Amino acid sequence: xxxxxxxxxxxxxxxxxxxxxxxxxxxxxxxxxxxxxxxxxxxxxxxxxxxxxxxxxxxxxxxxxxxxxxxxxxxxxxxxxxxxxxxxxxxxxxxxxxxxxxxxxxxxxxxxxxxxxxxxxxxxxxxxxxxxxxxxxxxxxxxxxxxxxxxxxxxxxxxxxxxxxxxxxxxxxxxxxxxxxxxxxxxxxxxxxxxxxxxxxxxxxxxxxxxxxxxxxxxxxxxxxxxxxxxxxxxxxxxxxxxxxxxxxxxxxxxxxxxxxxxxxxxxxxxxxxxxxxxxxxxxxxxxxxxxxxxxxxxxxxxxxxxxxxxxxxxxxxxxxxxxxxxxxxxxxxxxxxxxxxxxxxxxxxxxxxxxxxxxxxxxxxxxxxxxxxxxxxxxxxxxxxxxxxxxxxxxxxxxxxxxxxxxxxxxxxxxxxxxxxxxxxxxxxxxxxxxxxxxxxxxxxxxxxxxxxxxxxxxxxxxxxxxxxxxxxxxxxxxxxxxxxxxxxxxxxxxxxxxxxxxxxxxxxxxxxxxxxxxxxxxxxxxxxxxxxxxxxxxxxxxxxxxxxxxxxxxxxxxxxxxxxxxxxxxxxxxxxxxxx
Numbered sequence: 001x002x003x004x005x006x007x008x009x010x011x012x013x014x015x016x017x018x019x020x021x022x023x024x025x026x027x028x029x030x031x032x033x034x035x036x037x038x039x040x041x042x043x044x045x046x047x048x049x050x051x052x053x054x055x056x057x058x059x060x061x062x063x064x065x066x067x068x069x070x071x072x073x074x075x076x077x078x079x080x081x082x083x084x085x086x087x088x089x090x091x092x093x094x095x096x097x098x099x100x101x102x103x104x105x106x107x108x109x110x111x112x113x114x115x116x117x118x119x120x121x122x123x124x125x126x127x128x129x130x131x132x133x134x135x136x137x138x139x140x141x142x143x144x145x146x147x148x149x150x151x152x153x154x155x156x157x158x159x160x161x162x163x164x165x166x167x168x169x170x171x172x173x174x175x176x177x178x179x180x181x182x183x184x185x186x187x188x189x190x191x192x193x194x195x196x197x198x199x200x201x202x203x204x205x206x207x208x209x210x211x212x213x214x215x216x217x218x219x220x221x222x223x224x225x226x227x228x229x230x231x232x233x234x235x236x237x238x239x240x241x242x243x244x245x246x247x248x249x250x251x252x253x254x255x256x257x258x259x260x261x262x263x264x265x266x267x268x269x270x271x272x273x274x275x276x277x278x279x280x281x282x283x284x285x286x287x288x289x290x291x292x293x294x295x296x297x298x299x300x301x302x303x304x305x306x307x308x309x310x311x312x313x314x315x316x317x318x319x320x321x322x323x324x325x326x327x328x329x330x331x332x333x334x335x336x337x338x339x340x341x342x343x344x345x346x347x348x349x350x351x352x353x354x355x356x357x358x359x360x361x362x363x364x365x366x367x368x369x370x371x372x373x374x375x376x377x378x379x380x381x382x383x384x385x386x387x388x389x390x391x392x393x394x395x396x397x398x399x400x401x402x403x404x405x406x407x408x409x410x411x412x413x414x415x416x417x418x419x420x421x422x423x424x425x426x427x428x429x430x431x432x433x434x435x436x437x438x439x440x441x442x443x444x445x446x447x448x449x450x451x452x453x454x455x456x457x458x459x460x461x462x463x464x465x466x467x468x469x470x471x472x473x474x475x476x477x478x479x480x481x482x483x484x485x486x487x488x489x490x491x492x493x494x495x496x497x498x499x500x501x502x503x504x505x506x507x508x509x510x511x512x513x514x515x516x517x518x519x520x521x522x523x524x525x526x527x528x529x530x531x532x533x534x535x536x537x538x539x540x541x542x543x544x545x546x547x548x549x550x551x552x553x554x555x556x557x558x559x560x561x562x563x564x565x566x567x568x569x570x571x572x573x574x575x576x577x578x579x580x581x582x
Contacts, residue, residue, distance in 0.1 A: 001128070003304060003305055004130075007087060007126060007130060008309065008310060009305075010087055010091060011083065011086045011087050011090050013086075014087075015568075016077070017080065017082050018083050018134055020076070021076040021079040021134045021135055022076070022134060022135075022138050023076075024073070024075045024135075025072070025138040026138055028070070028071075028076065029138070029146065030070040030146075031066075031069040031072065033150060034060075035066050035069065036150060036286075038058055038061060038062050038065070038273075039279065039282075040150075040279050042059070042062070043275045043279050046275070047271040047272065047274050048269070048272060048275070049271070073135060076134075076135045076138075077132070080131050080135055080263070081131045083130050083131070084126075084127045084128075084130040084132075085131070087126055088126070090120070091119075091123045091311060092123055094315075095119040096377075098314075098315045098318040099318065100154070101318070103318075103321040103322040103323065103385070103386060104385040105321040105345055105386055105387075106321070108345050109345055110201065111195055114198075115314070116195075116198060117194035118195075118310055118311070119186050121191060121307075122306075122310045123307075123313050125304055125306075126308060126311075127298050128303070129301060134316060136293050139293060140290060140293045143286070144290065146238075147162070147287060147290075148163065148166075150283075151280070151283070154276055154279065154280070155276055157263070157372075161255065161256070165252050165287070168247075169287075169291055172241050172245045172248065173241075173245070173291060173294065173295050175241035184231060185230065185558050186231070189223065189227050190227065191310070193220075193224065193227050197220065200217055203217070250285070253281055256276070256281070257277055260276065264363070270338065295514060310465060321386070323386075323387045323401050323405075324401060324434040325401055325402075325404055325408065326403060326404065327404050328404060328407070329404050329407045331395065331398070331403070331411055331493070332409075334361040334395060334396060334411075334494050334523075334524040335359065335392070335396060335397065336357075336358070336361075336382055336393070336394070336494070336524065336525075336537075337357070337392070337395075338355050338356050338395065339356055339391050339392050339396045340354050340390070340391040340392075341388050341393060342388065342389040342391055343355075343377060343381060343386070343388050344389060344496030348452045349545070351377045351547050352378070352547045353547060353550070354391075355391070357542075359526070360524075361524045362523065362524055363525070363540065364520055364525040364539050364540075365526050365527065365538060365540050365542060366526075366529055366535035367526065367528050368529060368532065368541060368543055368544070369543055369545055373545050373546060374544050374545075374546070374548075375528050376498065376528055378526075378544065378545075379496050380495060382395075382412070382526060383414055383496055384408050387426075395408075395411075410492065411492050412493060413487040413490050413492035413494070413495050413496070414487075414496045414498065415483060415484060415487060415496070415497045415498065416483070416498050417482035417498050418476075419479055419482075419515055421474070422467070423468035424467070424468055425466065425467060426463065426464050426465060426467070427447075427452075427456070427459075427463045427465055427474075427482060428443060428447075428463040430482060430486075431443050431446060431447060431482060431485045432489070433486065434446075434487070434490040435489050435490055438489055441487060443485075446485040446486070446489035447463060447482075447485045448487045449485070449513040449515065449519075450481045450487075450488055451481055451512070451515045452481050453479050454511055455474075457482075477509070477511070477512060479486050480512060481511065481512065484512070484515050484516075488521060492522045492528075493523060493524065495520055495523050495524070495526070496525075496526050496528075497525065497527045497529075499530065513534070531572075532568060532569055532572045535555070536555040537555075538555075540552055540553065540554060541553060541558060541565060543563070543564050543565045545564065551563050
């Protein structure tokens with residue numbers, strides 16, 4: 001009940017469907033056992049040679065009772081399925097909401113394939129516990145009680161024998177289900193295996209190019225082997241209890257014959273005991289199917305408990321390191337200041353420690369440094385996508401978290417190195433996503449400023465061409481220009497360029513630089529660049545090393561001294577002179 005209380009808290013409007021499922025299932029089971037009781041009466045009359053004048057009428061009632069049982073069970077299952085599908089919908093909706101609101105730190109430390117499979121797999125497992133197990137659990141609880149009552153009505157000795165059967169079966173059944181520790185390990189390994197499979201599929205271009213086997217993806221390969229060994233070990237641990245259950249059940253079916261012989265030898269009616277043995281044998285089939293239900297109820301209940309715990313733990317992780325924004329909608333300036341900022345992605349290894357920095361508005365800054373120096377982290381923190389561990393970041397002399405989230409996001413534009421466009425959507429609509437209330441003229445103007453006119457003529461539908469349809473695909477540089485058009489349409493006050501031209505070919509790079517020169521006018525701009533030739537004209541270059549700004553100044557100032565920046569430039573220029581000797 002604790003589990004169902006938790007599950008129905010996600011869909012309180014479906015509680016009545018759960019109650020109706022229980023009531024309809026119970027009514028159906030009562031119909032079923034009434035039919036069995038009438039079967040017993042009919043068998044007794046046949047074996048004792050009683051009048052069968054009412055046999056046809058009783059048979060008709062039995063048929064109607066079984067049909068009623070089937071219809072009521074179907075109706076109960078229908079009610080539970082309505083609740084089950086609503087639960088899946090609500091959990092997926094909650095997962096999407098949490099993903100949309102999660103801190104970017106969460107995505108930096110969690111494998112995307114694993115997150116997806118945790119949500120998909122665990123949501124599916126909660127469906128089973130509601131859609132199928134509400135009626136099945138009702139049947140699993142009520143059926144043994146009614147069976148005991150009916151068997152004791154039949155004969156007290158058979159009733160005692162049936163109690164022994166139930167007791168022994170429950171012991172063996174517990175052995176068949178295995179240890180809960182295994183189920184815990186099994187679920188975790190299954191999530192790991194599924195996540196690895198998703199990442200393997202996403203790496204399919206590499207797989208095809210290098211003809212890489214699964215064994216080349218060591219983590220996935222190890223997961224497959226460990227999963228196989230775990231399942232095999234579990235199966236082997238259950239084989240003896242399962243075979244024992246089959247044997248004992250067959251012995252139980254035959255045993256009433258010996259009870260009957262003993263009772264007949266003491267003077268009981270052979271005909272009556274023949275009827276009892278036949279009915280008991282028919283009844284054992286119902287007992288077997290119900291025993292399987294009980295076993296699966298326990299298994300699915302454990303899985304559902306674990307599924308809900310997995311989902312809620314994932315949602316809690318998404319909530320961690322999330323910025324709580326304020327309501328301020330006024331930004332007087334775009335000056336940026338870091339004050340004694342500490343930051344780490346995992347809560348342990350600090351990328352920035354006691355970091356302070358001031359950047360004036362409407363200037364262009366370039367962050368340079370070796371990989372892992374912290375320059376991307378600085379840019380990410382300015383974007384408002386990450387909370388700091390301590391200290392504060394201020395924009396316009398206000399803490400970044402004091403602004404309303406939507407307002408802040410509208411003031412900051414980010415051009416990523418690998419931007420994403422939506423397939424099945426026109427180029428025009430991909431840009432309009434940046435500001436849905438923009439006029440068509442504003443969207444076309446943004447596309448023009450981003451230099452998209454230079455390639456749009458190759459599509460017969462122009463900006464109305466649907467990306468991914470009829471072979472319509474854009475190159476990396478063209479995708480980048482469309483993403484820049486989004487920023488033009490958004491018209492932010494602060495621009496962050498994260499290696500935005502790194503993957504462009506020479507022609508696209510030229511067009512991108514023209515677009516950038518227009519984009520950064522009268523805006524506070526922070527560039528992250530490895531191509532040092534692209535930062536020479538900026539107002540100030542900041543050299544970042546081990547989470548500290550060790551040098552700052554323009555290109556000329558830094559080149560006049562023995563600086564780390566000068567060493568980078570020398571390395572860059574010598575690399576450009578490198579050539580292949582034939």
